[in-house]
Amino acid sequence: MQQWAYEIQFIVALSFTLAIEILVLWCVLRLWMKQPKETLPLPVILTAGFFATAATLPFVWFIFPFVFRTYLPYIIISESFAVFAEMFLYMCCLRLKPLPALGVSLLCNSASFFAGEVLWLFL
Numbered sequence: 001m002q003q004w005a006y007e008i009q010f011i012v013a014l015s016f017t018l019a020i021e022i023l024v025l026w027c028v029l030r031l032w033m034k035q036p037k038e039t040l041p042l043p044v045i046l047t048a049g050f051f052a053t054a055a056t057l058p059f060v061w062f063i064f065p066f067v068f069r070t071y072l073p074y075i076i077i078s079e080s081f082a083v084f085a086e087m088f089l090y091m092c093c094l095r096l097k098p099l100p101a102l103g104v105s106l107l108c109n110s111a112s113f114f115a116g117e118v119l120w121l122f123l
Helices: 006-032 044-068 073-094 096-120
Strands: none
Touching: 006 044, 006 096, 044 073, 044 096, 073 096
C-alpha cells in the first residue's frame, strides 16, 4: 500500500477509520453506557460517528504532517486534536457531558489508531 498515491491511502484510511470508530462508538454507547435506543437512535449514532471522523481525519492527514515534520510531535498534536474535536462533536450531537464525551472520543480514536498501526504492518 505504500506505493499508492497519498490520496488513495487517505480514502482507504478514512473507510477503515469510519468502520472502526463507528463500531466502537456504538459499542460504548449501547453496551457500556447503556444508552437506550429511544433516546439515542442508531441513525444518530451513525451520523455523529461519520461526521466526527470525516471532520477530523483530513486535518490529521493533510494539514498536521506539513506543520509537524517529525513523527512524535505530529502524532501527539494531531491525535490530541482529533480526540478533543470529536469530543466536542459528541457533546453537541449525542448530548454527552464533557467527561463521557472525552472518554468515548479517546476510546474511538485509540481503537482506530492502533488498528491502523497493526494493519499498516501487514500491507
